[in-house]
Amino acid sequence: MQLRRVCYTDGMDTTFIEELRAIVGDDGLRVTDAQKHVYAFDAYTLEKSLPGVVALPRSAEEVAAVARLCHRRGVSMVPRGAGTGLAGGTLTHDNQVMVCLSRMNRILDIDLPNERMRAQAGAININLTKAVAPDGYLYAPDPSSQGACTLGGNIANNSGGPHTLKYGVTVNHILAVQVVLPDGEIVELSQDDHGYDLVGMIVGSEGTLGIVTEATVRVVRAPEAIRTLLAVCHSVDDATNLVSAIIGAGIVPAALEMMDQTILEAVERTYHFGFPTEAGAVLIIEVDGPEVGIDRQTERIEAICRDGGALRVSVAADAEERAKLWMARKKSIGTIGRLAPSCMTQDGVAPRTKLPAILREVGEIAAKYDLRIANVFHAGDGNLHPCVLFDERDPEEVKRVLAAGGDILRACVREGGTLTGEHGIGIEKQEFLGLIFSPDDLDTMAAIRSVFNPDGLLNPGKLFPAGGTCCPQLPRTDNEALLVMTHTHATAV
Amino acid sequence: MDYAALLGAEPGEAVQPTTVEEITAVIARADAEGKSVIPWGGGTAQDYGYLPRRCDILLDLSRLSRIIAHEPGDMTVTVEAGATLAQVQQTLAQHGQFLPLDPPDADKATIGGILATNAFGPSRPGYGTARDWLIGLKVVDAKGRVVKGGGKVVKNVTGYDLPKLHVGALGTLGVIVEATFKLAPLPEASETLSYQFAAPADSTGFLSSVHATLSPTRMILLDAAATPEQAVSAENIVFVTFEGQREVVGSAAARARDRLDAGSSASAPLPPEFASGLTDFPTDASPPVMLRLSGCASGVYERHEGMRQSGCKSVRSLPSAGVTDVAVRADEDAESVTARVIQWAKEHETPIALLKAPASLRRNNEVWWPLPPGFALMRRMKETLDPNGTLNPGRFIGKL
Numbered sequence: 001m002q003l004r005r006v007c008y009t010d011g012m013d014t015t016f017i018e019e020l021r022a023i024v025g026d027d028g029l030r031v032t033d034a035q036k037h038v039y040a041f042d043a044y045t046l047e048k049s050l051p052g053v054v055a056l057p058r059s060a061e062e063v064a065a066v067a068r069l070c071h072r073r074g075v076s077m078v079p080r081g082a083g084t085g086l087a088g089g090t091l092t093h094d095n096q097v098m099v100c101l102s103r104m105n106r107i108l109d110i111d112l113p114n115e116r117m118r119a120q121a122g123a124i125n126i127n128l129t130k131a132v133a134p135d136g137y138l139y140a141p142d143p144s145s146q147g148a149c150t151l152g153g154n155i156a157n158n159s160g161g162p163h164t165l166k167y168g169v170t171v172n173h174i175l176a177v178q179v180v181l182p183d184g185e186i187v188e189l190s191q192d193d194h195g196y197d198l199v200g201m202i203v204g205s206e207g208t209l210g211i212v213t214e215a216t217v218r219v220v221r222a223p224e225a226i227r228t229l230l231a232v233c234h235s236v237d238d239a240t241n242l243v244s245a246i247i248g249a250g251i252v253p254a255a256l257e258m259m260d261q262t263i264l265e266a267v268e269r270t271y272h273f274g275f276p277t278e279a280g281a282v283l284i285i286e287v288d289g290p291e292v293g294i295d296r297q298t299e300r301i302e303a304i305c306r307d308g309g310a311l312r313v314s315v316a317a318d319a320e321e322r323a324k325l326w327m328a329r330k331k332s333i334g335t336i337g338r339l340a341p342s343c344m345t346q347d348g349v350a351p352r353t354k355l356p357a358i359l360r361e362v363g364e365i366a367a368k369y370d371l372r373i374a375n376v377f378h379a380g381d382g383n384l385h386p387c388v389l390f391d392e393r394d395p396e397e398v399k400r401v402l403a404a405g406g407d408i409l410r411a412c413v414r415e416g417g418t419l420t421g422e423h424g425i426g427i428e429k430q431e432f433l434g435l436i437f438s439p440d441d442l443d444t445m446a447a448i449r450s451v452f453n454p455d456g457l458l459n460p461g462k463l464f465p466a467g468g469t470c471c472p473q474l475p476r477t478d479n480e481a482l483l484v485m486t487h488t489h490a491t492a493v
Numbered sequence: 494m495d496y497a498a499l500l501g502a503e504p505g506e507a508v509q510p511t512t513v514e515e516i517t518a519v520i521a522r523a524d525a526e527g528k529s530v531i532p533w534g535g536g537t538a539q540d541y542g543y544l545p546r547r548c549d550i551l552l553d554l555s556r557l558s559r560i561i562a563h564e565p566g567d568m569t570v571t572v573e574a575g576a577t578l579a580q581v582q583q584t585l586a587q588h589g590q591f592l593p594l595d596p597p598d599a600d601k602a603t604i605g606g607i608l609a610t611n612a613f614g615p616s617r618p619g620y621g622t623a624r625d626w627l628i629g630l631k632v633v634d635a636k637g638r639v640v641k642g643g644g645k646v647v648k649n650v651t652g653y654d655l656p657k658l659h660v661g662a663l664g665t666l667g668v669i670v671e672a673t674f675k676l677a678p679l680p681e682a683s684e685t686l687s688y689q690f691a692a693p694a695d696s697t698g699f700l701s702s703v704h705a706t707l708s709p710t711r712m713i714l715l716d717a718a719a720t721p722e723q724a725v726s727a728e729n730i731v732f733v734t735f736e737g738q739r740e741v742v743g744s745a746a747a748r749a750r751d752r753l754d755a756g757s758s759a760s761a762p763l764p765p766e767f768a769s770g771l772t773d774f775p776t777d778a779s780p781p782v783m784l785r786l787s788g789c790a791s792g793v794y795e796r797h798e799g800m801r802q803s804g805c806k807s808v809r810s811l812p813s814a815g816v817t818d819v820a821v822r823a824d825e826d827a828e829s830v831t832a833r834v835i836q837w838a839k840e841h842e843t844p845i846a847l848l849k850a851p852a853s854l855r856r857n858n859e860v861w862w863p864l865p866p867g868f869a870l871m872r873r874m875k876e877t878l879d880p881n882g883t884l885n886p887g888r889f890i891g892k893l
Contacts, residue, residue, distance in 0.1 A: 351564065
């Protein structure tokens with residue numbers, strides 16, 4: 001059935017919508033409130049807003065045409081992939097166009113002799129690996145949302161994942177990008193090119209410099225052998241000390257993850273894997289490489305764990321057991337729904353040797369604000385994911401959640417760390433940027449943004465401190481407007 | 494130091510600061526007075542890039558050379574820009590760690606210079622380049638402000654990735670004063686195979702097979718014709734290095750050797766003393782000119798052979814990095830070889846850079862070809878971050 005064309009929200013005039021329709025077609029437009037509710041927030045659920053309109057282009061040319069139209073009309077655009085972002089980077093207001101790349105999901109070219117692959121930005125992360133797995137290759141960055149998140153979203157946030165400890169994060173795997181600039185120009189940037197590293201600038205820029213429409217990624221050979229260990233520890237302290245001991249011994253595993261008791265409880269209630277819920281924490285440690293020598297590496301780690309006071313260390317017996325461990329880890333945040341209606345995941349980073357101290361602080365912050373905080377994170381590179389459990393219908397509790405989140409970030413910075421390891425700044429952490437960067441640092445970043453995005457039409461109000469150079473009208477996470485909004489939309493969405 | 498040979502002119506003055514504060518003062522003054530600043534590290538790569546448009550203040554960073562903090566437990570190090578790579582490695586080795594970069598002249602090349610020129614060596618296939626290890630950077634910008642990006646943790650997406658912008662930028666957007674790197678453990682074992690093959694097809698066949706299956710840290714293909722000093726020609730020479738865990742290295746090296754035995758008999762191991770002298774390219778200690786062709790790994794042998802066919806006497810390729818270097822030796826005519834190689838590159842649509850050349854050649858040739866599709870953005874970047882053209886003006890691609 002054809003949509004009724006009269007059902008527009010405020011803020012978008014009808015001629016504009018018709019011009020958009022001419023570019024992306026009827027089936028490429030979402031204009032009714034019911035349709036747009038799907039796009040009102042990403043995995044950062046504390047703030048919600050209906051976009052003015054959602055456009056779903058099918059090609060770079062369509063993205064460019066949308067950009068030219070928006071540029072001409074002075075309308076701002078917000079790019080989005082699958083909406084799995086955890087920092088609100090895709091929040092779109094009712095006077096803005098959301099450009100959703102999820103229909104541009106094709107894998108375009110596989111070039112194994114050169115260990116690379118070209119795909120559209122909306123291609124789902126796991127599908128990259130699936131495309132080359134039969135030939136013994138994989139795409140290394142593996143965020144927990146890899147079954148849904150898109151390549152373009154990964155590029156925007158420079159996404160990580162458990163195995164990036166050994167293999168590097170997204171930026172280490174992006175060889176070239178096709179980008180639509182805010183004025184509609186399509187430009188190809190490659191690491192093979194001479195000149196400034198513009199690929200390095202685009203990756204992690206959270207959709208504020210250009211809309212990535214295609215990318216060439218590096219693929220790596222799948223390891224010949226894999227061993228996955230589970231170390232059961234009495235306490236979080238014991239587990240984090242083991243992390244330091246393993247790294248200190250000069251071992252960089254493929255992955256080194258920690259889950260605390262609260263997470264284990266949620267996982268166990270959901271999947272009944274038989275995890276020891278009485279344990280204070282477990283570590284999942286994975287090593288990979290050629291078959292020869294992998295057992296010695298495994299034994300070294302086992303010995304370090306035992307010497308470091310692990311209650312039990314076991315090695316996954318087969319691929320099935322290994323898959324179970326990773327499913328528990330990667331789906332763990334999803335299981336938190338068993339414990340609380342809402343969850344906010346922080347992403348601060350601390351130097352690896354500071355993990356014991358910082359997790360003690362997280363515990364103290366939980367007690368101070370009377371909140372439950374679960375920890376499941378990339379311990380090997382010091383990237384925390386404290387999950388603050390709450391009920392977003394309780395405005396008082398939301399206030400405490402935000403305050404606790406702020407305290408956690410400040411603690412990370414105090415220990416020599418930073419605000420975000422892989423989720424991005426988005427709207428969630430804008431006001432904390434000043435903890436890391438001086439006005440001169442931020443001024444330089446704003447200047448870089450102006451090189452690509454001179455009119456500020458692309459994803460305005462994100463990444464930079466809201467009170468600074470952009471969009472002072474945007475609700476800040478520490479003000480009353482947010483609480484009102486959260487409250488209103490929570491029931492509606 | 495013959496500055497004019499490197500920069501095309503004598504600098505008006507030279508300063509040798511020991512603190513970041515002094516550097517900010519020098520640059521702020523230059524920017525206000527319309528003077529240019531030429532950053533200088535170990536001076537090992539000053540014959541790279543176009544000649545600066547103005548040559549007013551030579552900013553020598555060699556005395557800003559402290560190792561600020563090595564945190565073995567975190568596997569990170571923070572150093573000042575003027576520290577040499579060798580000096581840094583020495584400190585790191587005390588704790589069994591290293592920064593896995595092996596550009597030429599490690600004894601003289603400084604961290605700031607290595608970053609500014611994005612210098613790399615044969616280990617690139619195994620370890621990547623500077624951008625893969627750099628996690629934090631402090632620069633002094635054209636206004637004389639200290640600007641930083643990244644941090645001291647190994648995973649970080651807070652703000653734009655400013656450090657990457659300065660890697661390979663030849664100091665045209667800011668003068669690097671401090672850098673933080675993540676580190677790797679020193680490999681437990683290392684083994685290098687070195688062979689001379691009878692024919693190019695044998696050497697490239699061997700390298701392709703090793704690359705496809707054995708994950709070597711380094712692979713080098715070398716062709717050096719005989720010189721008046723060294724009568725032996727060194728053609729079709731191959732070096733393959735495996736690094737890492739002892740068993741893995743041993744097994745990979747054994748499998749590589751098996752392939753040689755099973756394949757062509759037209760190969761012979763090189764005597765060790767000969768081999769060790771050849772891993773440093775070029776064989777002639779100070780070639781006046783070096784050119785670099787780059788592109789996909791699959792096209793590297795064609796480029797290598799193309800250079801040989803064009804009569805180049807000293808050609809080295811890093812096959813898995815897709816890089817082919819040509820050194821013009823003292824017994825060759827630099828101008829005509831350079832012209833020939835550039836012409837070949839253009840005919841074959843292969844990106845080329847003049848990596849090392851005297852002032853006259855850099856004045857009369859394109860140092861980088863072609864201009865990339867993103868050049869308009871690059872020009873805007875330079876104009877935005879250095880509007881007065883204070884930092885190394887005219888030196889970079891497109892004479893930015």
